[in-house]
Amino acid sequence: MQIDWWTLALQAVNFLVLVWLLWRFLFRPVKDVIEKRKSLADEAFVRADAKAAEAEAARERFEAQSAALAQERQDLLRKIHQEIEGERSETLEAARREAESMIEEARETTKKERARTVRELRDQVAEMAVDLAADLLSKTGAVSADEFLADLADRQLSAMSEADRNRLREDLAANDACLRVVTAKPIARQQQTQWKKRLGGHLGHEERIEFTVAPGILGGLELRFPHNVIRFTWADQLRRAKELIRGDDTPS
Amino acid sequence: MDASPLAPEILFLVGPVPISRPVVTTWVIMIAVVGLCRLGTRRAGIHGGTLQTVLEITVETMADQLRDILRRDPWPFLPLLGTLFVFLVFANLTTVIPGMKPPTGHVETPAALAAIVFFSVHFFGIRSRGAVDYAARYLKPNPVLLPLNVLAEITRTFSLMIRLFGNMMSHEFVIAIVVFMAGLFLPIPFMLLGILIGIIQAYIFTILAAVFIGAAVGNGEGG
Numbered sequence: 001m002q003i004d005w006w007t008l009a010l011q012a013v014n015f016l017v018l019v020w021l022l023w024r025f026l027f028r029p030v031k032d033v034i035e036k037r038k039s040l041a042d043e044a045f046v047r048a049d050a051k052a053a054e055a056e057a058a059r060e061r062f063e064a065q066s067a068a069l070a071q072e073r074q075d076l077l078r079k080i081h082q083e084i085e086g087e088r089s090e091t092l093e094a095a096r097r098e099a100e101s102m103i104e105e106a107r108e109t110t111k112k113e114r115a116r117t118v119r120e121l122r123d124q125v126a127e128m129a130v131d132l133a134a135d136l137l138s139k140t141g142a143v144s145a146d147e148f149l150a151d152l153a154d155r156q157l158s159a160m161s162e163a164d165r166n167r168l169r170e171d172l173a174a175n176d177a178c179l180r181v182v183t184a185k186p187i188a189r190q191q192q193t194q195w196k197k198r199l200g201g202h203l204g205h206e207e208r209i210e211f212t213v214a215p216g217i218l219g220g221l222e223l224r225f226p227h228n229v230i231r232f233t234w235a236d237q238l239r240r241a242k243e244l245i246r247g248d249d250t251p252s
Numbered sequence: 253m254d255a256s257p258l259a260p261e262i263l264f265l266v267g268p269v270p271i272s273r274p275v276v277t278t279w280v281i282m283i284a285v286v287g288l289c290r291l292g293t294r295r296a297g298i299h300g301g302t303l304q305t306v307l308e309i310t311v312e313t314m315a316d317q318l319r320d321i322l323r324r325d326p327w328p329f330l331p332l333l334g335t336l337f338v339f340l341v342f343a344n345l346t347t348v349i350p351g352m353k354p355p356t357g358h359v360e361t362p363a364a365l366a367a368i369v370f371f372s373v374h375f376f377g378i379r380s381r382g383a384v385d386y387a388a389r390y391l392k393p394n395p396v397l398l399p400l401n402v403l404a405e406i407t408r409t410f411s412l413m414i415r416l417f418g419n420m421m422s423h424e425f426v427i428a429i430v431v432f433m434a435g436l437f438l439p440i441p442f443m444l445l446g447i448l449i450g451i452i453q454a455y456i457f458t459i460l461a462a463v464f465i466g467a468a469v470g471n472g473e474g475g
Contacts, residue, residue: 004360007260007272011355012364014278018339021286023331026338029293030311031327037298 126242133238134218149220150195153232157202169203171225178208182222184234186213199223258421260358274355281342281355321459322466329465332372336365337458344420344450347427348443354450356420359413366413369461370405377468386468412460419453 157165172179181195192211200206214222217233260272292303300308314334318326326333343361346352355361377386390401423446430442 002259003363004260004270004272004358006270007275007358007360008364008367010269010271010275011278011361012368014275014282015335015339015365015368018282018285019331019335021282022289022335022338025286025293026289026307027311027327027331027334029296030308033293033296033298033300033304033308034312040298 122245126245129245130238130242133241134234149232149234150198153221153223153230154198154202156230156232157199160202165202168225168228169205171227172203172205172208174226177226178210179203179205180210180212180224182212182214182217182224182233184213184215184217184219187211195221258359260360272358272360273353274358274361277346277352277355278343278361280352281339281346285338285342317459318462321462322469324469329376329462332368333458333462333465336369336461337454340365340416340454340457341451344454345447347420347424347446347450353424354420356416356453357424358421359417362413362417362420365416365457366409369412369464370409372461373405373464373468376465380469408460408464412457416453416457419449423449 160168171177179199181199187195196206196209199209212224217231217235218238219234220232220237222233222236223230260274262270262272263276264271288303289307292301292307295301296304311330311334314337315326315330318329318333322329340356343354343356345354347354347357374386377389380386381389390398423442427442427446
């Protein structure tokens with residue numbers, strides 16, 4: 001087999017020239033286009049990733065805002081409920097206090113009213129009892145009762161201590177002093193004489209004993225010293241009874 | 253004495269240099285291919301035309317094939333291997349054009365291409381691995397095998413050349429014989445078969461060149 005070396009060399013050169021030409025007009029332009037397209041695709045991917053990240057961030061912001069709004073709504077509702085509950089409690093407490101105050105006031109008023117009514121009833125009863133007793137005493141004369149009170153005065157003077165009796169005697173010993181025996185009705189002279197003896201037995205100074213009539217004492221007698229008064233009268237007894245009925249224990 | 257049918261036909265002389273038919277055919281192919289590429293990539297842009305799209309698909313397919321073989325970025329090797337495939341396809345397919353003969357049907361063209369592949373293997377190997385490391389591969393797996401490794405380098409390049417030359421030359425002869433014996437229409441199926449053989453041979457030649465280069469540069473290293 002014969003080889004044409006010129007042809008071989010020319011074909012080798014031709015091929016190398018063709019390599020350069022195709023690199024210049026085919027491979028390099030296509031590579032540039034591919035790289036440019038790849039670059040654009042990468043940029044598009046980067047932009048898409050950025051957009052996706054932006055969308056994700058927006059979504060997260062939205063979700064965070066939604067959560068915050070929901071939380072805020074819950075807080076507001078809780079706060080409103082608490083305020084309503086507080087106001088309700090305060091209102092109930094105020095109403096309860098007001099009701100208790102009203103009840104207490106009503107109780108006080110009722111208590112006072114009842115006390116006042118009882119007192120008025122007692123007064124009326126006492127008045128009626130005193131009036132009734134006075135009426136009965138005035139109608140019956142009650143001489144025996146007067147005697148009883150006179151005896152009571154006699155026993156009282158007897159029971160007195162000597163010191164008290166001395167003070168009464170000294171009271172009578174002063175100039176122009178007299179023991180005024182007050183009765184509801186005029187008494188007979190004989191009875192006056194007996195009482196003078198009995199009183200003089202205790203106090204002396206029989207001559208300074210005088211008798212006076214005062215219908216207001218209803219009965220019994222009243223010993224009026226210059227500076228002391230000893231009462232053994234029905235009026236005084238009734239007054240005491242009245243005070244006892246009314247519940248007034250303060251001695252007169 | 254008649255000239256050898258395997259010898260290239262000298263068409264004219266340029267000074268002392270004889271210009272043979274395969275060389276002229278190669279020039280025509282170069283003009284056609286470069287014109288086509290220039291037409292397709294003249295206004296190369298993101299939104300290219302139909303021809304640009306076809307060229308992009310072709311180039312990307314070749315790049316993907318080479319990436320699978322080389323296990324690395326194919327673009328440094330694509331100008332050589334891609335041009336090899338394109339040229340062989342066009343050169344082998346000239347057999348179907350009346351009045352033209354494929355330049356690969358003469359031994360000079362496959363020899364030139366095989367020689368370029370032979371030197372390219374060493375060029376890429378040394379550039380990728382360094383001269384010492386690249387030379388050391390001939391001593392593996394055992395230094396005793398150095399003569400066999402060197403012989404293999406030569407014989408595989410020779411086989412690369414002979415395979416392409418034999419297939420295309422024999423096909424050309426078969427077509428000539430069939431035309432001589434049966435007329436003009438009977439060779440048409442053989443011509444269609446020639447298209448298939450031409451593309452397959454171009455593919456085989458390119459893939460083997462890529463395998464040789466890939467073995468030289470080492471797989472899976474670098475970009």
